Amino acid sequence: MKYIYIVILLVLPWGLYAQEDSIDVDSEEEKIKNWSLTGYVKDFRTVLFNPNSDNIILDNLVHNRLNFEWYPNEKWTFKAEMRNRIFYGNLVQLDTAYADRVSNANNDVLDMSAVLLDRNAMVVHSMFDRLSVNYSNGAWNVRLGRQRINWGINLLWNPNDIFNSYSFTDFDYEERPGSDALLVQYYTGVASSVEIAIKAFTKKEEIVAAGLWKFNKGNYDFQLLSGVAYEDVVIGGGWAGNIKNAGFKGEFSTFIPYSDNGDSVSFTGTLGIDYSFPNSTFVAAGLLFNTNGTTGQLDLTQSGLTAGSNSGSSLTAKNLYPYQYAMFGQVSYPFTPIFSGAISVVYSPSEDQAVFVNPTFTASVTQNLDFDVVAQLFALNYQGDYQLLSKSLFLRLKRSF
Numbered sequence: 001m002k003y004i005y006i007v008i009l010l011v012l013p014w015g016l017y018a019q020e021d022s023i024d025v026d027s028e029e030e031k032i033k034n035w036s037l038t039g040y041v042k043d044f045r046t047v048l049f050n051p052n053s054d055n056i057i058l059d060n061l062v063h064n065r066l067n068f069e070w071y072p073n074e075k076w077t078f079k080a081e082m083r084n085r086i087f088y089g090n091l092v093q094l095d096t097a098y099a100d101r102v103s104n105a106n107n108d109v110l111d112m113s114a115v116l117l118d119r120n121a122m123v124v125h126s127m128f129d130r131l132s133v134n135y136s137n138g139a140w141n142v143r144l145g146r147q148r149i150n151w152g153i154n155l156l157w158n159p160n161d162i163f164n165s166y167s168f169t170d171f172d173y174e175e176r177p178g179s180d181a182l183l184v185q186y187y188t189g190v191a192s193s194v195e196i197a198i199k200a201f202t203k204k205e206e207i208v209a210a211g212l213w214k215f216n217k218g219n220y221d222f223q224l225l226s227g228v229a230y231e232d233v234v235i236g237g238g239w240a241g242n243i244k245n246a247g248f249k250g251e252f253s254t255f256i257p258y259s260d261n262g263d264s265v266s267f268t269g270t271l272g273i274d275y276s277f278p279n280s281t282f283v284a285a286g287l288l289f290n291t292n293g294t295t296g297q298l299d300l301t302q303s304g305l306t307a308g309s310n311s312g313s314s315l316t317a318k319n320l321y322p323y324q325y326a327m328f329g330q331v332s333y334p335f336t337p338i339f340s341g342a343i344s345v346v347y348s349p350s351e352d353q354a355v356f357v358n359p360t361f362t363a364s365v366t367q368n369l370d371f372d373v374v375a376q377l378f379a380l381n382y383q384g385d386y387q388l389l390s391k392s393l394f395l396r397l398k399r400s401f
Contacts, residue, residue, distance in 0.1 A: 035070040040400040044172060046091075049391040059091040063172075067130075075137055079145075081130035081175070086122065093121035103127075106173070108146065108180040109200040129178050141185040148178045149197050151212055151225065152251065153238040156328050156346075157288050159253035159268040160236050162229045162317045163199055163208055171358075171374060172396065179208075191216040205231055205259075231259045232318065246275040255318050266291045266318055272328075279333075286328040293324035296351045298380070323348035338364050353381035372396040 046059035064084040071077045085102075092098050099118040102125050107113050113127035132145030152158025156168050164177045180200040187193045191214070198209040210227020220241035227234050236253030252269035268291070274284035325348060332342035339362070346356040357377040364370055374394040379386045 034072060035068070037066065037068050038401065039064065039066045040398055042172075042399075043397045045395040046089075047393040047395075048091075049393075051388045051391055057090045057094075059089040060087070062086040065175075075135055077134040077136070079130055079132050079134065079147075080128060082126060082128045084124075084126045086124050088122040090121075092123055099123045099125070106177040108178070109202060109206075110146070110180050112146065129175065139187045141183075141187070143183045143185075144181075146178045146180050147183065148176055149181060149183055150176075151195075151223070153223070153240050153249050154251050154270045154272045154286060155249075155274065155284055155330075156272070156286055157251075157268075157270045157320045157326075159251050159270060159317050159320065160212075160223070160225055160238055162210060162225075162227070162234055162236075162253070163197060165315045165317050165320065167315050169356075169358075169376065172394075189216075191221060210234060225253075228258070229255070229318075230316065231261055232256060232263070233258050234317075243273070246273055248273050253317055268292075268317060268320060282330075282332045284328075284330040288321055288326040288328070290319060290321055290324050290326070292319040293322055293326075294350065295324050298322055298350075298352055298354065321346075321348075323350050323352075323354060325349050353386075355379050355386070368400045370396075370398045370400075372398070 040063075042061070042063040044061040044063055046061070048057040048059070050056070062085070065081065066084070067079075067081045069077060069079050087098065087102065095101070099115045102123060103113050103115050106129060107127065112129075112131060113125065115123065115125050117124035128146060130146055130148070132143050132147045134141065134143040136142075149163040150161070151163070152161035158165070163179045163181060166173070166176045181197055183195065183197045185193055185195045193214045195212040195214070196210075197212075199207075201207050208227070208229045210225050210229070212223055212225045214221065214223045216222070218241075220239050222237065222239045224237040225234065226236075232255040234253055234255055236251070238249070238251035240247070240249045242248060249272045250270065252267070255263075255266045255268075257263040257265070267289070269289045270286060272284065272286035274282065276282050327347045327349070328344070330342065330344040332340065334340040341362070342360045344358040344360075346354075346358075348354040355378070357375075357379075359375050361373040362370060363372075372395070374396070376390070376392045376394075377388060378390040379388045381387075
């Protein structure tokens with residue numbers, strides 16, 4: 001049965017795409033249809049270079065995503081989204097715990113994942129990362145189930161994202177992780193609302209529950225949050241507005257321990273500014289201050305800076321980056337309607353003087369077919385000389401339907 005299921009996962013998306021041209025969008029069936037099925041298929045290739053030798057490690061991923069929505073009436077919506085992935089290559093072969101690591105990454109209290117195959121140099125894994133029911137009535141909106149509670153504002157680091165933080169190196173997971181949670185929203189105006197959310201838990205140390213107030217004042221959108229997260233009282237907030245024609249955003253959270261676990265008060269704050277030029281060049285810059293980060297040398301085994309899309313590194317809003325200070329810069333430019341490029345750099349003025357460089361190139365082959373080339377480089381200053389600790393190249397072909 002596992003092999004039959006794998007074949008269905010791979011063939012279904014391409015079959016749906018092939019049928020698109022034959023669908024009569026003006027038919028009565030389309031007019032009354034109260035559900036939708038979208039998604040994509042990716043072929044993702046990873047090349048890891050060993051800076052100290054000529055060895056090259058190859059990793060491969062075939063990734064299918066299915067997004068299903070059913071809306072029986074204007075008040076109720078049911079959503080189910082799943083990731084179906086086939087991993088194969090050197091990394092799978094070398095890592096005996098690869099299947100367990102992939103299965104546990106981005107899961108939550110409820111186990112909605114399954115390893116369908118773990119044999120030789122191949123792992124097949126499926127997971128529901130969205131499974132929720134939503135009720136909307138006037139100013140009220142209530143959503144229960146696995147969902148993404150997106151309270152972040154800034155481009156790269158989000159101290160307000162206390163429910164489902166993510167690593168920016170995991171660029172291949174555009175949807176980002178979700179949480180098993182209850183979210184209640186009440187809209188008090190066009191740009192103002194009150195939200196209350198609580199994440200599912202099995203023991204008190206895992207409790208994450210908070211309230212968020214959004215409002216607009218002086219052409220700025222503000223938000224304030226308060227709650228508890230993993231044995232800390234959390235107080236935070238943020239803003240988004242403009243300084244002339246440039247976007248200006250800020251976000252911060254303070255974590256105050258309420259249990260005797262040895263932790264001290266910590267603070268995470270970010271600032272960001274971005275600007276789009278008339279020729280469509282986009283530039284952005286940001287700062288991070290993270291009291292739980294280090295100003296000394298980094299323990300690379302605990303850094304969470306593993307390149308790629310399957311590092312499984314565990315980050316929280318309390319510690320979004322391994323260094324206490326970090327500066328971020330990004331430039332992107334569409335060379336033509338088809339080709340575009342970007343480069344992002346993160347520098348940490350620590351003892352390591354760490355530099356993370358992330359160039360990307362994208363080609364929109366057709367309306368539903370994209371090709372990306374992405375590199376990730378991480379270097380540290382050791383005794384006055386920079387040493388390249390990791391060097392990775394990623395090739396991604398994505399077809400949406």
